[in-house]
Amino acid sequence: MRLAVIPGDGIGPEVIAEALKVLGEVIPTAEITRYDLGAARWHATGELLPESVLGELRDHDAILLGAVGDPSVPSGILERGLLLRLRFELDHHVNLRPARLYPGVKSPIADPGEIDMIVVREGTEGLYAGNGGLLRKDTPHEIATEVSVNTSFGVERVVRDAFTRAAARPRKHLTLVHKTNVLTHAGSLWSRVVEEVSLQHPDVTVAYQHVDATTIHMVTDPGRFDVIVTDNLFGDILTDLAAAVTGGIGLAASGNLDITRRNPSMFEPVHGSAPDIAGQGIADPTAAVLSVALLLDHLGEHESARRIEASVAFDLATRDHNSPGGTFAIGDRLAALV
Ligand code: NAI
Numbered sequence: 001m002r003l004a005v006i007p008g009d010g011i012g013p014e015v016i017a018e019a020l021k022v023l024g025e026v027i028p029t030a031e032i033t034r035y036d037l038g039a040a041r042w043h044a045t046g047e048l049l050p051e052s053v054l055g056e057l058r059d060h061d062a063i064l065l066g067a068v069g070d071p072s073v074p075s076g077i078l079e080r081g082l083l084l085r086l087r088f089e090l091d092h093h094v095n096l097r098p099a100r101l102y103p104g105v106k107s108p109i110a111d112p113g114e115i116d117m118i119v120v121r122e123g124t125e126g127l128y129a130g131n132g133g134l135l136r137k138d139t140p141h142e143i144a145t146e147v148s149v150n151t152s153f154g155v156e157r158v159v160r161d162a163f164t165r166a167a168a169r170p171r172k173h174l175t176l177v178h179k180t181n182v183l184t185h186a187g188s189l190w191s192r193v194v195e196e197v198s199l200q201h202p203d204v205t206v207a208y209q210h211v212d213a214t215t216i217h218m219v220t221d222p223g224r225f226d227v228i229v230t231d232n233l234f235g236d237i238l239t240d241l242a243a244a245v246t247g248g249i250g251l252a253a254s255g256n257l258d259i260t261r262r263n264p265s266m267f268e269p270v271h272g273s274a275p276d277i278a279g280q281g282i283a284d285p286t287a288a289v290l291s292v293a294l295l296l297d298h299l300g301e302h303e304s305a306r307r308i309e310a311s312v313a314f315d316l317a318t319r320d321h322n323s324p325g326g327t328f329a330i331g332d333r334l335a336a337l338v
């Protein structure tokens with residue numbers, strides 16, 4: 001197993017060190033190559049993602065990323081030039097974000113019930129495609145456009161993936177989240193594709209919700225969701241909310257997948273570089289560790305993935321949530337458990 005690791009900025013390197021500790025316990029033969037992309041490299045050389053590095057990354061089975069972003073770098077440079085560029089270049093069209101309330105974890109919702117959902121977020125289109133620009137910049141007549149791109153091909157492949165995942169889960173339920181009443185053009189395409197693909201999955205029940213209503217139900221009745229399929233922006237926002245109701249951003253893992261497997265998929269915690277707590281050794285590495293489990297699942301190492309999830313579940317059920325221990329302590333516990 002050849003893995004490229006991009007620890008990145010802020011708490012990225014801190015949580016990645018613990019994730020690799022746990023990985024080392026289950027796949028001791030994994031070959032790790034580190035890439036120092038992120039804020040420090042950009043300051044030193046002006047480079048974000050050199051072509052040569054991109055070529056080398058392609059030569060790995062998967063990529064593990066901590067987080068990128070730093071207050072010293074103007075907003076958008078690293079996010080667009082490195083993170084989004086990786087997702088686009090490596091055709092990471094399925095952004096997979098599970099949200100599960102583990103036993104022992106306190107949800108900010110008083111009576112959350114069982115929560116176990118997967119958000120399948122489109123990863124290469126929508127408002128994040130970079131289709132737009134500024135005209136008449138710095139004049140009173142400045143125009144800014146940001147155009148949402150939705151292709152039949154792009155929507156269909158992510159919807160197909162979501163149906164396949166729903167069909168393999170006990171509840172076999174899929175919710176399309178959009179805003180079809182206002183975004184009628186993109187909404188029409190998404191609705192028609194879901195309807196067409198649903199014909200091939202008669203065992204999967206299908207629901208539709210507007211994105212604004214979804215934020216209500218995510219808080220009042222999160223247990224209703226099984227698989228959610230949605231576009232890039234809605235998925236980004238909803239998964240922070242899903243993470244919050246299932247115990248916080250320190251637990252939320254994600255995968256950026258090229259389902260065709262032509263390019264390596266990339267796994268990362270949902271959270272960012274958290275400059276407010278970086279360097280203090282208090283970041284929760286659990287999201288990074290669970291991202292390793294997603295990575296192993298993608299590479300067919302299901303038994304190892306289950307071991308990591310079971311270790312996390314045990315730790316979350318038994319940890320003192322008021323003082324869970326620091327980054328190292330949690331990593332050490334998970335490595336010992338696994
Ligand atoms: P953030 O996720 O870094 O932090 C939000 C809040 O959650 C902060 O209060 C932070 O302390 C807390 N937090 C995050 N991860 C945690 C963990 N593992 N344990 C405990 N607490 C944790 O989001 P924010 O502050 O909006 O962004 C900071 C930087 O990260 C920005 O430059 C942003 O662009 C970047 N970013 C990068 C992402 C990535 O690399 N995939 C994703 C999101 C943001």
Ligand code: MG
Pocket residue numbers: 236237240270
């Ligand atoms: Mg986000």
